[in-house]
Amino acid sequence: MTVQTCPACSRGNLRHYPRSRRSGRRNFRCTSCGLVGWSDRDEVAPVETVGLDTISVEQREAWFQLKRDGVTTAAWDEVLDELGSRLGGFETARSSPPQPPSSASRTVSQPATSAPLTGVEEGAPATVSQPATSAPLTGVEEGAPATVSKPATSAPLTGVEEGAPATVSKPRIYDIGAGDGGFLAHARERGFEVGGNELLEAAIEIARSKFDIELDLGDLSALGLPAENDAVTLWCVIAHVPEPAELLAECRDLLKPGGVLFLQTPFRCAVDSAALGALSASRGRTSRWVDRRVAAHHWILHTRRSMTEALERAGFVDVRITPKARYSLQAAPYLASLGLGGRKGEVVSRGVDRLLDKGLAPRIVLDAYARRPMETSS
Known part of the structure; x- marks a missing residue:
């Protein structure tokens, strides 16, 4: 089934690009909010649990080992600082990264394997040869400052927000798609009560x-979980699910009134716009970058405007959207997914990682914060 309305703003102003000669996939861009996505909606993988017979503990652990040292911890601290501020000024002491339990703790009994990873997730670095053309950004362009939607009241968004709950002594955070639990372990070290879910x-x-x-x-x-959380977080999850609007509504229902949502998701950056222009100009022949960025494992790329509209349509207020140059994975696997592997890929990846460490890279993800409104008596 071809997508007829934008999954972010729900308008029908969609432009469909030529079909990729390499993958056979076709993408669209919403001319109203700028969101880019996969046109063939029925091919998006459904949300379902994945057993150990499909992805083993060893395969998943090998994937987690591809994270870039220090990048994820710095991002976690940045987000936890912001959440603490938004939750009425809750403060936590920064701690060292969470350490695995001692040898006396429980261990996983499955034997080691050399099973390869399947796919590479969003957030890893990549390089692109000079695109054939450059397509203009719609809505708000790359490079502009972060935007804040109109809050529920006229109070400025400085310090603790108007309408936010009073200071929480030990706030509860729920991480959707929690991975190996590393973020939650870090949050627990900083004083949060933690919970989360996973499909694997x-x-x-x-x-x-x-x-x-x-x-x-x-x-x-x-799961049927109650609205008992002060904060809900999603790290590159919203682009993976077939019904993102439904997931945002479920996130809202997990929060207490005044609770805060944080999510990170792929951002349709200037490189993506140039690559889409090249895809159009070449009638689908120049498609490797677009095929990698819009794929089965993440089928939409948000803009500031599209993410703001999606959150506001889900009932959130005090929305703030900020593009980030955050690359959580090592460069080598991402470059390999773009066809640059082997020894040449290893050499190039080392140079790319050095550039990333210096912050010299496009901003390819969005950080979004929003709040569930406080309940008002009728």
Whole structure:
């Protein structure tokens, strides 16, 4: 089924690009909010749990080992600082990265394997040869400052926001798609109560053995969780699900009134716009970058405007959107997914990693904060 309306703003102003000669896929761009996505919606993978017979503990652990040292911890601290500020000024002491339990703790019993990883997730670095053309950005262009939607009241968004709850002594955070539990372990070290869910049984096992964290197995729609959380977080999750609007509504229902949502998601940056222009000009022949950025594992690229509209349509207020040059994975696997592997890929990846360490890279993800409104008496 071809997408007829934008999944962010729900308008029907979609421009469909030529079909990729390489992958056979076709993409669209919403001319109203700028979101880019995969046109063939029925091919987006459904949300379902994944057992150990499909992805083993060893395969998933090997994937987690591809993270770039220091990048994820710095991002976690930045987000936890902001969440603490938005939750009425809750302050936590910064801590060292969470360490796995001692040898006396539980361990995973599955034998080691050399099974390869399947796919590479969003957030890893990449380089692109000079694109054939450059397509203009619609809505708000790359490079502009972060935008803040109109808050629910006329109070400025400085310090603690108007309408936010009073200071929480020990706020509860729920991480959707929590991976190995590393972020939650870090949040726990900083004073948060933690919870989260995962679709992969392998991730559940790793979180339990490495950090003694028990995650819920299953999709939110099947878990029936109460609205008891002060904060809900999603690290590159919203672009993976077939019904992002439904997920945002479920996130809202997980929050207490006045609770705060944080999410990170792929951003349609200037390189993406140039690559889409090259795709059009070449009638689908120049498609490798677009095929990598819009794929089965993440089917939409948001803009500031599209993310703001999606959150506001889901009932959130005080929305703030900021593009980030955050690359959580090492360069080598991402370059390999673009066809640059082997020894040449290793040499190039080392140079790319050095540039990333210096902050010399496009901003390819968005950080979004929003708040569930406080309940008002009628």
